[in-house]
Amino acid sequence: MKVGNESFYSFLNKNRDYFFQTHRELCLIPAPSRHEDARAEYCREWLEKNGADGVYIDEAKNVVFPFRCEGSDRLTVVNAHTDTVFPEGTPLCFSDDGDIIRCPGVGDDTGCLAVMLFAAKFLVEEDFRPDGGILFVCNSCEEGLGNLFGIRRICEDYSGRIARHISIDADYGEVFDRCVGSHRYEVTVTTEGGHSFGDFGKKNAIAEAAAIISRIYRLNVPQVPGTRTTYNVGTVSGGTSVNTIAQKASFLCEYRSDDVGCLEIMKSAFGNIFDEARAEGVRLDVRLVGDRPCANGADRREIDRMADLYSDIVRQVAGVGTVRKSASTDCNIPLSLGIPSVCIGSMISGGTHTTEEWLKKDSLPAGLEIVVKFLAGITKG
Numbered sequence: 001m002k003v004g005n006e007s008f009y010s011f012l013n014k015n016r017d018y019f020f021q022t023h024r025e026l027c028l029i030p031a032p033s034r035h036e037d038a039r040a041e042y043c044r045e046w047l048e049k050n051g052a053d054g055v056y057i058d059e060a061k062n063v064v065f066p067f068r069c070e071g072s073d074r075l076t077v078v079n080a081h082t083d084t085v086f087p088e089g090t091p092l093c094f095s096d097d098g099d100i101i102r103c104p105g106v107g108d109d110t111g112c113l114a115v116m117l118f119a120a121k122f123l124v125e126e127d128f129r130p131d132g133g134i135l136f137v138c139n140s141c142e143e144g145l146g147n148l149f150g151i152r153r154i155c156e157d158y159s160g161r162i163a164r165h166i167s168i169d170a171d172y173g174e175v176f177d178r179c180v181g182s183h184r185y186e187v188t189v190t191t192e193g194g195h196s197f198g199d200f201g202k203k204n205a206i207a208e209a210a211a212i213i214s215r216i217y218r219l220n221v222p223q224v225p226g227t228r229t230t231y232n233v234g235t236v237s238g239g240t241s242v243n244t245i246a247q248k249a250s251f252l253c254e255y256r257s258d259d260v261g262c263l264e265i266m267k268s269a270f271g272n273i274f275d276e277a278r279a280e281g282v283r284l285d286v287r288l289v290g291d292r293p294c295a296n297g298a299d300r301r302e303i304d305r306m307a308d309l310y311s312d313i314v315r316q317v318a319g320v321g322t323v324r325k326s327a328s329t330d331c332n333i334p335l336s337l338g339i340p341s342v343c344i345g346s347m348i349s350g351g352t353h354t355t356e357e358w359l360k361k362d363s364l365p366a367g368l369e370i371v372v373k374f375l376a377g378i379t380k381g
């Protein structure tokens with residue numbers, strides 16, 4: 001079934017104000033990772049009010065709307081994440097000058113979340129019959145140390161029934177058809193410490209941590225053509241006072257790669273550095289705080305089919321080309337399980353992950369048109 005332009009535009013005209021109002025209301029509900037409760041409740045009520053049957057919130061705080069999914073083991077899962085990077089208490093100052101909307105989280109991923117809700121509403125009202133059913137998910141824990149907890153839960157609960165997965169979490173003009181895997185660690189060094197003068201010569205936790213960090217920065221990343229591998233030490237803290245030999249120091253570090261083999265090489269390289277430090281008598285506690293797997297065996301033809309169709313629709317609706325990229329998104333989990341998956345966009349935004357985040361207002365209706373036509377096209381029988 002092809003979505004007719006006429007029915008879409010009459011839907012859009014009727015719902016334009018409601019669309020922006022819903023987006024605004026979502027923006028004003030704080031939703032740090034693992035604290036998405038209020039947003040989840042809003043989405044559940046919204047979907048029910050707009051004709052969705054069988055909506056539920058699971059234990060991971062995902063809002064799930066199975067649309068014609070009964071008995072199907074060829075589901076299309078589509079998600080937009082509810083969480084933002086902004087901690088509780090961040091002022092959510094919303095402004096709309098008719099051209100640009102500003103608010104922390106206005107784009108990532110609240111813009112796409114509003115688009116997905118209205119795409120679901122449209123397909124319900126159209127009495128659309130997707131081949132294999134569509135599982136709409138307003139999911140939790142995409143950002144940072146949320147560690148993809150929400151999408152992991154969906155892949156577990158619907159194990160063996162998912163034919164493909166689509167995450168809406170970007171600007172249109174980009175499609176992420178490859179994923180970047182990563183491991184993140186919190187490393188804590190503990191020493192005996194002491195007085196800086198009286199105990200001079202005893203091991204200093206900050207100096208030991210610095211030595212480990214220096215070793216990390218002497219690593220050469222694997223150079224495999226067509227792949228990219230990186231590492232980073234992101235934060236460091238520790239010590240007591242200027243005249244105390246530091247007893248404790250810790251840092252957060254990560255490595256990333258879009259290749260499963262390179263990620264393994266980095267894992268053993270980091271492991272060796274930690275083992276060497278221990279062998280030298282450093283007391284080290286290494287905690288894995290993030291684990292985003294690489295792709296593993298997903299059908300490339302289906303990924304290309306989705307990326308190609310999406311690019312065609314973006315060109316037709318918005319008149320722009322699309323760039324194919326790799327990133328770390330909800331797609332990591334289905335891709336690591338061999339499920340074809342792409343991350344697509346439905347807006348034009350900027351200042352992502354900053355309090356100056358902005359969104360081009362007229363990009364949202366265009367994004368809705370793109371998503372509706374894409375979902376209809378990808379699930380046509």
Ligand SMILES: [Zn+2]
Nearest residue numbers: 108109142169
């Ligand atoms: Zn996002």
